[in-house]
């Protein structure tokens with residue numbers, strides 16, 4: 001496995017355990033060149049799933065693509081990489097159950113959103129804003145309002161900061 005720090009290709013496995021979902025293996029590796037540690041995840045390659053895009057074209061299910069979207073949504077939020085991996089695994093498993101193994105990309109977005117909503121409000125709104133592409137702005141605003149009410153102290157802080165900034169100008 002190529003070291004993410006120095007690109008050396010040899011390493012030793014220092015720890016190996018099942019992910020909490022049990023469907024994969026998480027390995028801690030140590031680079032034999034620079035000695036830094038990194039983590040790899042190993043999953044069984046499932047029978048291929050097809051994703052139906054908005055324009056009707058089909059594309060193989062891409063775990064990395066979904067994970068990338070979740071990581072973006074969870075930036076600076078208290079959500080561990082392991083939880084993010086789990087979300088994708090759960091979504092993947094849910095689609096596997098479908099007899100035709102095909103799923104619209106919008107459905108994947110919804111499945112991810114449902115899980116993010118239970119984990120972190122901010123990550124959920126970020127993800128939703130990208131996935132829904134503001135098609136139903138009304139509903140989106142309603143959800144946003146609900147979250148803003150919950151986080152009122154934060155908003156006050158933000159306002160105070162803005163006022164300070166104004167004074168500085």
Ligand SMILES: [Zn+2]
Pocket residue numbers: 003004005006007008031032033034035036
């Ligand atoms: Zn290295």
